[in-house]
Amino acid sequence: MLLKLQNLHKVYKSGTHALKGVSFEVREGEFLVVIGLSGSGKSTLLRCINRLLEPTSGTIEFMGQDITHVKGEELRHVHQQIAMVFQNFNLVKRRSVLTNVITGRLASLSTVDSVLERFSPEVYEEAFQALRTVGIEEKAKERADALSGGQQQRVAIARSLMQYFEKINNELGTTIICSLHFLSLVRRYATRVIALRQGGIIYQGDPKDINKEWFKTIYGEEAEEVEIR
Amino acid sequence: MKTTEAENIEPRELFMRGKEWQNRNNFVKAVLLDVFLVFYALILLQRVIYYKLILDLREVPFGWPQLGAVFIVSVVLGASWAFTRTSLATRLFKLHRDNNITKWNVEIFAWLLFDLTFIAGWVVTKISIVDLFSAEGIHGANRIFSAMFHPNMGIFDDALSAIIETIYLALIATLLSIPPTFLVSFFTARNLMRENKITFAIYYILRIVFNFVRSIEPLIWAIIFSVWVGIGPYAGMIALLVHSVASNAKLYSEAIEGIEEGPVEAMVATGANRIQVVWYAVVPQIVLPFLSFTIYRWDINVRMATVIGLVGGGGIGTMLMQYQGLARWNEVGLIVLMIAFVVWVMDYISARVREAIY
Numbered sequence: 341m342l343l344k345l346q347n348l349h350k351v352y353k354s355g356t357h358a359l360k361g362v363s364f365e366v367r368e369g370e371f372l373v374v375i376g377l378s379g380s381g382k383s384t385l386l387r388c389i390n391r392l393l394e395p396t397s398g399t400i401e402f403m404g405q406d407i408t409h410v411k412g413e414e415l416r417h418v419h420q421q422i423a424m425v426f427q428n429f430n431l432v433k434r435r436s437v438l439t440n441v442i443t444g445r446l447a448s449l450s451t452v453d454s455v456l457e458r459f460s461p462e463v464y465e466e467a468f469q470a471l472r473t474v475g476i477e478e479k480a481k482e483r484a485d486a487l488s489g490g491q492q493q494r495v496a497i498a499r500s501l502m503q504y505f506e507k508i509n510n511e512l513g514t515t516i517i518c519s520l521h522f523l524s525l526v527r528r529y530a531t532r533v534i535a536l537r538q539g540g541i542i543y544q545g546d547p548k549d550i551n552k553e554w555f556k557t558i559y560g561e562e563a564e565e566v567e568i569r
Numbered sequence: 570m571k572t573t574e575a576e577n578i579e580p581r582e583l584f585m586r587g588k589e590w591q592n593r594n595n596f597v598k599a600v601l602l603d604v605f606l607v608f609y610a611l612i613l614l615q616r617v618i619y620y621k622l623i624l625d626l627r628e629v630p631f632g633w634p635q636l637g638a639v640f641i642v643s644v645v646l647g648a649s650w651a652f653t654r655t656s657l658a659t660r661l662f663k664l665h666r667d668n669n670i671t672k673w674n675v676e677i678f679a680w681l682l683f684d685l686t687f688i689a690g691w692v693v694t695k696i697s698i699v700d701l702f703s704a705e706g707i708h709g710a711n712r713i714f715s716a717m718f719h720p721n722m723g724i725f726d727d728a729l730s731a732i733i734e735t736i737y738l739a740l741i742a743t744l745l746s747i748p749p750t751f752l753v754s755f756f757t758a759r760n761l762m763r764e765n766k767i768t769f770a771i772y773y774i775l776r777i778v779f780n781f782v783r784s785i786e787p788l789i790w791a792i793i794f795s796v797w798v799g800i801g802p803y804a805g806m807i808a809l810l811v812h813s814v815a816s817n818a819k820l821y822s823e824a825i826e827g828i829e830e831g832p833v834e835a836m837v838a839t840g841a842n843r844i845q846v847v848w849y850a851v852v853p854q855i856v857l858p859f860l861s862f863t864i865y866r867w868d869i870n871v872r873m874a875t876v877i878g879l880v881g882g883g884g885i886g887t888m889l890m891q892y893q894g895l896a897r898w899n900e901v902g903l904i905v906l907m908i909a910f911v912v913w914v915m916d917y918i919s920a921r922v923r924e925a926i927y
């Protein structure tokens with residue numbers, strides 16, 4: 341099992357109880373989609389999984405290791421193995437696209453080299469390859485904030501691909517956990533789906549099995565499904 | 570599980586609890602404030618209005634027992650007033666009874682405080698219309714102005730080299746302040762230091778030290794360093810340097826506190842270490858504000874450098890002080906003109922450069 345969550349709770353300092361006992365498992369190579377209304381706890385869940393947040397209680401096991409409360413060097417090691425693409429990109433706006441992509445690999449570079457921005461030819465090669473993969477190689481020298489929203493999202497994906505170049509992931513294949521809103525996309529890509537509502541899992545299973553009734557439970561009575569193809 | 574308690578509390582309940590606690594806390598503050606305000610009013614009434622204005626004493630008598638008596642009276646009055654919840658302080662903390670008595674109390678007392686403060690300020694400043702417009706006074710003004718409007722160009726060469734010394738002194742102080750300020754500002758930025766207790770303690774101590782250093786004017790630093798390293802431009806430069814570091818560290822770290830957190834989170838998520846996160850996610854967001862603050866500081870330092878010279882910090886200020894001591898007003902006139910010109914030019918340049926940066 342790649343990832344195993346048991347009875348995960350997250351209470352923010354403000355008192356919001358954002359996750360209320362979430363448990364599930366993820367196998368290697370899965371494409372797990374998390375759905376739910378805004379505020380249902382999707383981002384909180386994802387941030388707990390890659391340990392940008394520390395869960396209040398419960399456990400997270402990642403590749404057989406309990407990472408629920410790891411700190412310092414160990415935590416950085418966890419971050420290094422899980423790449424994250426943010427909804428609002430979170431690029432460093434004033435730096436070039438290329439530099440932004442390279443930052444995905446900082447963890448494997450020495451502090452001195454990275455502060456002097458002395459990167460080896462292989463790093464550049466990987467960065468260009470990542471940019472080719474997302475189809476914006478020609479924008480490499482431009483400043484990140486000069487790109488359109490969609491292009492910035494591609495840069496963010498390229499940045500996460502830099503982490504993917506790490507050998508470990510290559511051998512195991514890529515596992516994806518992702519938050520989506522369009523059910524048609526969920527049906528097309530997801531191998532499994534989890535629906536959250538008010539911090540708890542209310543549906544877990546095959547995306548094809550989500551029928552009208554489930555849809556109403558997840559999104560509320562008034563919601564209507566929008567098709568995109 | 571650690572969180573059972575937090576789970577069962579309704580958000581509203583939690584909010585109300587916080588509110589109650591805050592109210593209790595504020596009431597204590599209100600009592601203290603009321604006591605202080607009453608004490609302040611009584612002291613002014615006694616010392617300024619009674620001794621100075623009514624009895625017209627030259628030396629105001631001073632005694633601890635008397636002061637203590639006034640203090641005890643104010644504690645009793647202030648506290649009981651606060652407990653009726655009609656006082657000025659309870660109104661300020663919004664803990665008052667909402668009725669006309671409160672309204673009158675607050676209005677009358679606030680006016681009384683204002684008037685007393687104003688009268689005390691007037692008396693202390695020794696304001697005298699007579700001095701300003703007496704024949705003797707007008708004659709003095711006439712002499713100094715006419716001399717100043719006929720500047721003595723004979724000392725132009727000396728004044729020029731002195732003012733150049735001042736500008737360079739300010740420039741060096743500003744330049745030398747950049748590296749230490751840059752380094753230290755990361756340690757005084759709350760958002761970078763709040764995570765664990767040790768870093769937060771460092772943050773806290775540094776803040777206190779810098780607030781203290783900053784609250785001492787460069788003029789006073791110049792006095793200190795002129796004793797330390799001897800009178801001259803070097804003392805003035807160190808004085809400005811110390812003050813620049815403390816002042817700019819505050820501005821710099823405020824810029825750091827205002828950055829967008831998203832890129833920081835993204836860097837952390839890649840597994841980058843602290844230094845890498847700061848270098849790639851924080852630094853690019855703050856170089857421009859830093860540059861702008863630094864140029865502005867140079868501008869300020871040039872003004873300060875002229876003043877610092879008055880206490881032996883070198884440059885044009887020292888020269889100004891010498892001629893003022895000799896009452897050579899024509900020379901003073903030239904120096905003042907040159908300072909005004911340089912300050913104006915610096916102000917203009919720094920504004921232009923800062924505009925261009927943003």
Ligand SMILES: Nc1ncnc2c1ncn2[C@@H]1O[C@H](COP(=O)(O)OP(=O)(O)O)[C@@H](O)[C@H]1O
Binds near residue numbers: 352377384
């Ligand atoms: N940093 C935070 N501090 C406090 N509360 C938060 C924070 N982030 C999210 N929340 C709260 O947690 C709940 C779940 O939010 P989130 O995980 O962002 O939901 P989603 O991603 O499904 O829209 C919401 O009620 C939100 O207000």
